[in-house]
Amino acid sequence: MLTTELCARLCADFPLQLPDAPACFACTRVVLDPWDDAEGGTVFIGEGTVDRPDRFYLLCAPGAPQHPNAAHYADPAYARLGYSYFVRDLKNSATTRACIFATLHTDATLELMHQLRGAGLSAFVGKLGMDRNSPDSYREPSAAAGLAETRRWLDTCAEEQMLHDGPVRPMITPRFTPSTSDAYMRGLGELAKEYNVPAQSHLSENPGEIAWVAELCPGTKFYGESYSRYGLFGGDVPTVMAHCIYSGEEECAAMKANRVMIAHCPTSNENVIAGIAPAAKYLRGGWRIGLGSDVAGGQTLDLFTVMATAVQVSKLRWRYIDQSEKPLTMVEALYMATVGGGDFWADFGEKVGLFEDGYAFDALVLDDDPLKNMRAFSAAERLERYAYLGKGKLTAKFAAGEKLL
Numbered sequence: 001m002l003t004t005e006l007c008a009r010l011c012a013d014f015p016l017q018l019p020d021a022p023a024c025f026a027c028t029r030v031v032l033d034p035w036d037d038a039e040g041g042t043v044f045i046g047e048g049t050v051d052r053p054d055r056f057y058l059l060c061a062p063g064a065p066q067h068p069n070a071a072h073y074a075d076p077a078y079a080r081l082g083y084s085y086f087v088r089d090l091k092n093s094a095t096t097r098a099c100i101f102a103t104l105h106t107d108a109t110l111e112l113m114h115q116l117r118g119a120g121l122s123a124f125v126g127k128l129g130m131d132r133n134s135p136d137s138y139r140e141p142s143a144a145a146g147l148a149e150t151r152r153w154l155d156t157c158a159e160e161q162m163l164h165d166g167p168v169r170p171m172i173t174p175r176f177t178p179s180t181s182d183a184y185m186r187g188l189g190e191l192a193k194e195y196n197v198p199a200q201s202h203l204s205e206n207p208g209e210i211a212w213v214a215e216l217c218p219g220t221k222f223y224g225e226s227y228s229r230y231g232l233f234g235g236d237v238p239t240v241m242a243h244c245i246y247s248g249e250e251e252c253a254a255m256k257a258n259r260v261m262i263a264h265c266p267t268s269n270e271n272v273i274a275g276i277a278p279a280a281k282y283l284r285g286g287w288r289i290g291l292g293s294d295v296a297g298g299q300t301l302d303l304f305t306v307m308a309t310a311v312q313v314s315k316l317r318w319r320y321i322d323q324s325e326k327p328l329t330m331v332e333a334l335y336m337a338t339v340g341g342g343d344f345w346a347d348f349g350e351k352v353g354l355f356e357d358g359y360a361f362d363a364l365v366l367d368d369d370p371l372k373n374m375r376a377f378s379a380a381e382r383l384e385r386y387a388y389l390g391k392g393k394l395t396a397k398f399a400a401g402e403k404l405l
Helices: 006-009 069-074 078-089 106-119 143-159 182-195 205-218 250-259 264-273 280-286 305-320 330-346 379-389
Strands: 097-101 123-128 168-170 197-201 240-243 261-264 288-293 362-366 394-400
Touching: 069 078, 078 106, 106 143, 106 168, 106 288, 143 168, 143 182, 168 240, 182 362, 250 288, 261 280, 261 330, 280 288, 280 305, 280 330, 288 305, 305 330, 305 379, 330 379
Parallel strands: 097 123, 123 168, 197 240, 240 261, 261 288
Antiparallel strands: 362 394
């Protein structure tokens, strides 16, 4: 049972209150964003119950509406404010270019694109496609309705010169196969080809997800085929797939052959207990791979933290899973954060990720003076200390030659 003292501490962390949110048992305050548990009931933060002692809940009034946070982005004012915080934080981070999952709301996705463009950042942004296995408040009524909204979004991007031009462009984004029906996926593949835009989604993040996809898509030999049969797995449609932790040999071969970009998200994988991707194998074996923060699965936008985590979890993978796969070095992690991820832009005729002639000037100016001591460090050692210790400072940031900070 939630104590009044604990309730007061928790409720203090929820300053934003919404009129349709449930009230807390202990203090009757309105709290933000319950979410659904595996059994379809509403889950709240608080102390573990008898049947679920491992979970932490916030106990709220029974009968409260199931209302994921992302559903609130249907409200233009909420979307404008929420994305202003995200864009602010992204601009102040080490990231100059990104592939971003928005929500399923067309107007909110356009709002995010406008704000990113205004901030001088470069990004591919995806309006999510979701028409099954999702809360009623956060899914589209049908594949046809979702495809119509996706077309409206792409047409608006074209009208605003954001389809193929400029720093911010659209990206077809089925959230993942379990939430996107075959009819919807087929239509998204057709739209990707018609409008000549790239795609992104999630792939092989955990064993349960893989088994679920096999049930939903009988006849497929591996998870990736649920995308490839509709033209959303690289090849003619440049594609980013997040995670790829449990991809088997056939799936890996298809990813390499189709030049699928792997987004390695170690902080997210760690936080949601998904597993440890074979990032070193991918990097050294010729797969395309970059780093992702995957907020809010990941706890930070800071790619230096992501780099350090990538190295750390690769050591655990070497120790406990595959001792033939030597751990990543920090220089390899830096490569994934720059050249590796930047290679996706090469599919669109852009050179990013290196300080060489013909490459866009995306650069960070870092101050590691607070890390100095009596020793002299090499450039690689200074990078490692900056990433691990978190005491340095980002003093300037450039994207495509424009000074952002």
